[in-house]
Amino acid sequence: MSNVTEMGIPAQKPGVDPNTMSIIVTKGSLDWAYPPFILATTAAAMGLEVTMFFTFYGLPLLMKDMSLQVTSLGNTAMKMPMGGIHMGMPNLVSALPGVDAMASKMMKNLIKKKGVASIPELRELAVEADVRMIACQMTLDLFEYSKDDMIEGVEIGGAATYIEVATQSHINLFI
């Protein structure tokens, strides 16, 4: 019982290195690409061993050529700062051709202006920090991608590969 706290919550998983983290990456839009890459690079900088598992719409984040976009469609919380106020976009307008491209351009300008790293930059830092990246084989098949489309160093695996990683990771996140 030595590793169980008063609340009955295990203080640490027995036999698991506390400095380990895994992230399942399921979203590949410009905005949702941030949380996994920020957390992976920061955890690696703090001495953690990090594994990222890219599945479904997260998979495009491993492509050599990333053309990430953001959409305001159905995203009621997306309000862009404009001349001192925050502007949302009605769904009817968001659905028009070209609006996603415009919103993506605005977001990229904002990111640059505020000194926020770009996604290609964060991914590069993750690679440099030896973050292990696994691409989901089933997603590759489903959406007809090839390993050649992806950056170097990416491993291929499936659910069992991830579960094995998860059993050996102290922190497991789904984003």
Added chain:
Amino acid sequence: MADQVLDAKGLNCPLPILKAKKALKSMEGGKILEVQSTDPGSVADFAAFCRTTGNELVEQEEADGIWTYLIRKSG
């Protein structure tokens, strides 16, 4: 006082931490890195970074919106 200076002004989370880590990597144990940041979130983040990595946050101060951290590399 510092052995190396890192200008992270204008950079947002998590870049000041990532660049600090990179700078520390090339330094010997006991040497001191000075980091300059304009990110208000860096106050909590550098404290957490140092607690977790074992590097010592020797000093921090703020002047005119610029935070300066002195970090002694562990080992």
